Amino acid sequence: MTGIPAQEALRIVVADDDPVVRAGLTDLLSGHADLRIVAEAADGHEAQQAARRHRPDVILLDVRTPGMDGLTALPQLARVAPVLMLTYSQEPEAVREPLRRGACGYLVHGEFTADELVAAVREVKRGRTPLTPSVATLLAQANAERAARAGTLPEPLSQVQPSVAQSSYRSRFRLSRREAEIMDLIASGLSNQQIAATCFITEKTVKNHINRIFAKLHSTSRAEAAAKWRGTAPGSPSGRS
Secondary structure, three states: OOOOOOHHHEEEEEEEHHHHHHHHHHHHHHHOEEEEEEEOOHHHHHHHHHHHOOOOOOEEEEEOOOOHHHHEEEHHHHHOOOEEEOOOOOOOOHHHHHHHOOOOEEOOOOOHHHHHHHHHHHHHHHEEEEEEEHHHHHHHHHHHHHHHOOOOOOOHHOOOHHHHHHHHHHHHHHOHHHHHHHHHHHHHOHHHHHHHHHOOOOOOHHHHHHHHHHOOOOOHHHHHHHHHHHHHOOOOOOOOO
């Protein structure tokens, strides 16, 4: 264990109906000294039994499993330990419902690297909310659209130009690629914590980037920076190339 006592390692339950996925996750996470798989489960019922028996620090849970599915098992599991959804499902309702029921993060297979998964497991134990990019965008869009209907935002996220169309703005404001990425997330309505989770960086690093972004955009608030980035601030160019 490279000097880290076993009792100090994060104790993890992996719940997925696919034995190949379970084996892969177990092999991957067990290769880190501060992570330890204490049980595997093939469905929600087995996950609940494993959680009661082992009292893990983190639970990895699939949304859809035979028998008792992940959504049904989730409320009870969330009372035992932070639950990180790890699934192929990325339909809007499949994303929102687990978070409503107590999940602490949501990762979609194919959208993260092995290192990012390890970081997400550690982060969810620290109280953060890891989200893969498509999930973060979906949630930000839903939040922005609700706020727009309430009259608190000038436009929904769906009307905001994607980052690829903002290359001229990135050049104009002299933003780095990472700063442009973070500015996109700010304009989408994400908080510093959500940005940190999405980019797999610390909140302190996010704040440092934001300070530099505000200086380059000559802005003193998120709203002002977002308006300039979108091109909706007074005097902004009407189009982007």
